[in-house]
Amino acid sequence: MSDQELSEVISERRRLINVAYRLLGSLADAEDVVQETYARWYAMTPAQQEAIRSPGAWLTRVASRICLDLLGSARVRRESYVGEWIPEPLPDRSEWIEGGRGAGPADPADRVTLDESVNMAFLVVLESMTPAERVAFILHDVFRYSFAEVAEVVGRSPAACRQLASSARRRVHASEPPAGATAASAARRADVVRDFKRAWQAKDVDALIKLLDPDATAVGDGGGLVSAAPHPVEGGESIARYFVGLVDLAPEVTVLERTVNGRPGLVVQQDGSTVSVLAFEISGDDRITHVWAVRNPEKLRPWTTG
Numbered sequence: 001m002s003d004q005e006l007s008e009v010i011s012e013r014r015r016l017i018n019v020a021y022r023l024l025g026s027l028a029d030a031e032d033v034v035q036e037t038y039a040r041w042y043a044m045t046p047a048q049q050e051a052i053r054s055p056g057a058w059l060t061r062v063a064s065r066i067c068l069d070l071l072g073s074a075r076v077r078r079e080s081y082v083g084e085w086i087p088e089p090l091p092d093r094s095e096w097i098e099g100g101r102g103a104g105p106a107d108p109a110d111r112v113t114l115d116e117s118v119n120m121a122f123l124v125v126l127e128s129m130t131p132a133e134r135v136a137f138i139l140h141d142v143f144r145y146s147f148a149e150v151a152e153v154v155g156r157s158p159a160a161c162r163q164l165a166s167s168a169r170r171r172v173h174a175s176e177p178p179a180g181a182t183a184a185s186a187a188r189r190a191d192v193v194r195d196f197k198r199a200w201q202a203k204d205v206d207a208l209i210k211l212l213d214p215d216a217t218a219v220g221d222g223g224g225l226v227s228a229a230p231h232p233v234e235g236g237e238s239i240a241r242y243f244v245g246l247v248d249l250a251p252e253v254t255v256l257e258r259t260v261n262g263r264p265g266l267v268v269q270q271d272g273s274t275v276s277v278l279a280f281e282i283s284g285d286d287r288i289t290h291v292w293a294v295r296n297p298e299k300l301r302p303w304t305t306g
Contacts, residue, residue, distance in 0.1 A: 009041065012056045015143075016063045021112050022138050023067040024074070025087030025123050027302060033070070037063040057149070064135055064153040071131035082224025084232065086292050087123040088299040089277040090114065092259035114262035117142045120279035120292050123261070125175045129168050136161045137168035189282050190257070190264040196280070196288065197255050197266055203244045205237075212236030213287040218243075223296030226275075239291065250275075267303060274303040 016037060020030035037059055041049070052058045078085050090112055116122065117138075126134050132154050139145040139153065140161070147158040147165075154161055192211060199207035218239045222228030233242050250270065258267045260279045268276040277300060281290035294300065 009055045012059050027088050033066045068135050083230050084219045086221035086294050089294050090261050118261050119263050120261050121281045133164045133168040136164035140165045192282050193264040205240045208240035213289045216289050218291040220293045221296050226295050228295045274300050
């Protein structure tokens with residue numbers, strides 16, 4: 001294999017990380033999948049590698065198959081997971097560099113493209129899909145692979161994969177705002193999150209209630225390693241009072257406005273270390289409908305300051 005061809009193989013790493021993260025909802029697992037994919041590539045003889053017409057397509061197919069297997073076993077693992085499970089949140093690395101952390105070593109998060117297919121609400125919907133639906137939908141609708149190519153990964157006919165993607169698409173549409181409702185703009189989302197932060201720090205229950213949709217839901221993920229609400233907190237008033245109660249439990253914290261999975265969110269730090277990352281879903285009338293608080297330290301490694 002020539003140096004140019006080798007460079008092309010290595011350059012596929014970013015795409016593989018992007019595919020695997022969306023399929024698994026975990027950056028750590030995505031990185032493991034990519035490592036295993038490249039291990040399989042380098043385990044082949046030069047003649048076997050030369051026989052592969054499109055190394056990029058081969059790598060994507062192998063990585064997706066590994067993800068499909070992991071998604072099947074993940075459902076079993078989640079049954080024993082302590083509390084609620086939330087996808088691993090992703091930072092915008094430029095914010096950390098601008099904040100003075102410094103560029104530091106290369107990180108897998110640098111290679112994940114932050115678009116609408118990684119916002120927390122979207123990833124949570126993906127969790128409701130079967131492994132085959134998720135793979136078919138992500139590969140076809142997000143990465144634009146043909147159903148013939150998807151079929152090679154899923155092990156079903158192109159027609160069956162088309163049906164899987166269609167079923168997944170219905171799940172996504174069912175989670176979207178009602179017809180006629182508009183999504184909050186990026187600027188308005190940032191304003192609402194900033195208002196939430198201020199009201200939270202001021203322990204202003206009434207202000208928080210006004211920001212939260214009456215039917216809002218808040219979910220916490222501690223993974224059994226740190227404290228978190230064991231079940232979703234339902235209702236705007238209940239959420240407001242719950243968050244105000246947290247201020248008294250941990251008064252010496254710093255709350256920062258940061259981009260979480262491509263959207264405005266909050267990062268809570270204590271003694272210079274990130275202890276919680278909050279993602280929000282905000283409706284067109286500027287009300288918070290969902291709050292996801294990831295506290296599991298194993299999911300906060302990309303956010304750790306050092």
